Amino acid sequence: MTFWIINTLNGLSLAMILFLLAAGLTLIFGLMHIINMAHGSFYLLGGYIAITAIRLTGGFIFGAIVAVIAIAVIGAIIQRLFLARLYKQEMRQALLTLGLLFIVADIAFFTWGGDPLLVPQPPLLQGAVHFWGIVYPLYRVFLIGCGLVIAFCLWAFLERTTLGAIVRAGMDDEEMVRGLGINVPLVFTGIFALGAALAALGGVLGGPLLGMFPGADFEVVLLAFVVVTVGGLGSIRGAFLGSLLVGLVDNFGNAWFPQLSLFTIFVPMVIVLALKPTGLMGRV
Amino acid sequence: MLDVADVHTYYGEGYVLQGVSLTVEPASIVAVLGRNGVGKTTLIRTVIAFTPARRGRVMFEDRDITRWPSYRIAKAGMGLVPQGRRIFPSLSVRENLEIAQRAAATDIAEPWSLGRVLDLFPALAERLRNGAGTLSGGEQQMLTVARALVGNPRLLLMDEPTEGLSPHIVAEMKKLVVGLRARGMAILLVEQNLAFALDVADRVHVMDKGKIVFGGTPAELDADETIKKTYLGV
Numbered sequence: 441m442t443f444w445i446i447n448t449l450n451g452l453s454l455a456m457i458l459f460l461l462a463a464g465l466t467l468i469f470g471l472m473h474i475i476n477m478a479h480g481s482f483y484l485l486g487g488y489i490a491i492t493a494i495r496l497t498g499g500f501i502f503g504a505i506v507a508v509i510a511i512a513v514i515g516a517i518i519q520r521l522f523l524a525r526l527y528k529q530e531m532r533q534a535l536l537t538l539g540l541l542f543i544v545a546d547i548a549f550f551t552w553g554g555d556p557l558l559v560p561q562p563p564l565l566q567g568a569v570h571f572w573g574i575v576y577p578l579y580r581v582f583l584i585g586c587g588l589v590i591a592f593c594l595w596a597f598l599e600r601t602t603l604g605a606i607v608r609a610g611m612d613d614e615e616m617v618r619g620l621g622i623n624v625p626l627v628f629t630g631i632f633a634l635g636a637a638l639a640a641l642g643g644v645l646g647g648p649l650l651g652m653f654p655g656a657d658f659e660v661v662l663l664a665f666v667v668v669t670v671g672g673l674g675s676i677r678g679a680f681l682g683s684l685l686v687g688l689v690d691n692f693g694n695a696w697f698p699q700l701s702l703f704t705i706f707v708p709m710v711i712v713l714a715l716k717p718t719g720l721m722g723r724v
Numbered sequence: 725m726l727d728v729a730d731v732h733t734y735y736g737e738g739y740v741l742q743g744v745s746l747t748v749e750p751a752s753i754v755a756v757l758g759r760n761g762v763g764k765t766t767l768i769r770t771v772i773a774f775t776p777a778r779r780g781r782v783m784f785e786d787r788d789i790t791r792w793p794s795y796r797i798a799k800a801g802m803g804l805v806p807q808g809r810r811i812f813p814s815l816s817v818r819e820n821l822e823i824a825q826r827a828a829a830t831d832i833a834e835p836w837s838l839g840r841v842l843d844l845f846p847a848l849a850e851r852l853r854n855g856a857g858t859l860s861g862g863e864q865q866m867l868t869v870a871r872a873l874v875g876n877p878r879l880l881l882m883d884e885p886t887e888g889l890s891p892h893i894v895a896e897m898k899k900l901v902v903g904l905r906a907r908g909m910a911i912l913l914v915e916q917n918l919a920f921a922l923d924v925a926d927r928v929h930v931m932d933k934g935k936i937v938f939g940g941t942p943a944e945l946d947a948d949e950t951i952k953k954t955y956l957g958v
Contacts, residue, residue: 605819609812615774616810620824621798621875 442574447691453580453649455687456587460642461664462671462679463594464635470611470674471631473530474523478537479639480661481544486511486640487652488552490559500562504644508637515636519629541657549654559647583645590638591680598676607631611674663690666705670712672722681720725750725910726771726879731780731790733763733770740766741777742934748879753901753911755921757945757956758931764914765807767931768883771912772804773797784879799826803877807884807914809864811871813857817848820856820867821874828876834907836873844900845870862893869900879910886917898924918956922946930955 461483468476486507494503518540526532565579598604606627610617618624642660643652650656663686671682686705693704712720726748733741740763748754758764769775771782773794782790789797798804812820821838828835842849845866851859856867865885872880882901886894894917901911901924915921921928922942930938930951938951945951952958 602819602822605815606823608814609819609823612812612814613810615794616804616806616812617823618794619772619774619798619804619806620871621795621826622823623795625793625795 443695445572445574446576447695448688449576449580449584451688451691452587452684453583453687454691455683456583457642457646457650457660458663458667458687459587459591459680459683460638460645461660462667462683463591463676464638465664466668466671466674466676466679467607467631468635469668471607471614472523472628473528473533474537474632475530475534476537476635477534477661478518478540478544479635479664480657480659481541481548482511482515482636482639483643483646483660484548484652484657485514485544486643487559487647487656488548488557488643489640490644490647491552491557491652494560500560503559504641507644508640511640512633512637516629516633518636519632523632524625524628541661545654545657548657552652554654556651556653558651559644561648579648583649586645590641591676594676603627663705666709668719670709670719672719675719675721678719678721725785726912727781727783728767728771729781729783731767731770731777731782733766733775733777735766735775740934741770743780744770744931744934744936745780746929746936746939748910748912749926750878750910751905751908752926753905753913753924755913755915755925755928755942756931756936757915757918757921757928759955759957760916762931763934764931765883766934768804768806768881768912768914771797771881772802798875798877801876801878803872803875803880805868805872805880805882805885807887809861809868811856811859811864811867813855815856816853817856817859817867818852820871821848824871824875826875835876838874841870841873844873861888862890865889865893865897869897877909879912880904882911882913884914884916886915886920894920918952918958 461479465476465479468474489510490503490507493506494500497503522536523533526536561579565582567578568575569578569581598607606617606622610624610627614624667682667686668679670685671678685708689708690705694701697704728744728746730743730745731741732743744767746754756764756767766775770777773792777790781788784797784800784802789800821841825838847863848866848870859867869885886897889897898920905911913921913925922945925942928940928942928945929936930945932955937955938945
């Protein structure tokens, strides 16, 4: 029983990190049809910037805020400066973001070196919780809680606000939204920045567990794409379900068949796609 | 109010509008008739700049809007009832209207609020919480018009608003557009439905192969059997 509970909780904490990435990825794709490879860079840079900011000031929350805001601004600039010019040229946009992934990886290697760095855990959250005879790290519980709260906020934003309705309408028919007098280019920039900020938050919150190292960007964006494909492109609910599925499968897979770790991720993806090509909740 | 002057519009290399000019005065309905594929929808798309003109000029209330982005044109007081309705199916009826709401210019006596639009379309009022995709075709067309109206436009672009509607609903639509004109709305109406256009329009134009081949009053068009036969197939 302990095995099940611990691995479920571990799976959930990984799922929350994945959700932070997949949510932005799926929104950006759903609205702008951009396959954003640079999402992994936002995660990596978010983690690294947090590490530096925490080293300089000592505060986890401060570091998190600096990283998230910095990446949101960088995301907005990238969207405005590069992606907006390639409007509707999906292949060029995907290649551009792939190029950015490589460039950022080199910059990060140059700046932070090749050794894995952990984002320092906030002192308040070090230690463990005890329940049913299980000792479990407090930080992971915090991470799961954060993920759930953010998932709820995103859902409420999309489903319960006028701006959220504009985003959903943009996924249905972006041109028609412009025809209603709504500044869609601005909405694009905003959603891209939001997605980047969520990925950075994923790096900050996941950083104490997974660490930042060369290649972490690609590793995590690959998993996030699996999540988005399984969940269905363009759907937040799908991103959430997909994250749970991939997080749990990855954890139990690693526990049972550690030598087959990629296999256990892609088999569920293939099965879902074979049964439902649009993913669990997909619209396209 | 709207002045389209010698516009030329392309889709890639396809040369669709080959020098189209027309004007729409306030509180009037101008209809553009023609067969499928002669460029009527492209004319609408050019005015709202979904597909901007490559040459020529579009003036709206004495401002040159040819190079403006679509959202800015719509915001300046232009409403769109597009071909094929294009409601947002993943939004509720209420959300479809809410995102389109826009305060009226100060000189409008009775601006369209959500409440007033729903008085006009009681069928929508009953289904505010439903997904817009679950509406019938006629209800979707009402929603498209309602969505345009809550933006409080002074010029309405309507692209085949009677397409696929039952005769009963077409009659409703007729009352509606005539009523809008009586309140001062200018309407640029693209239609295949000759009877509808002749009934409501103050001026009619006939298009063929990207050019306007006839312009006159509805009575003049109705009397011109050659034009009707050659370009409209009636």
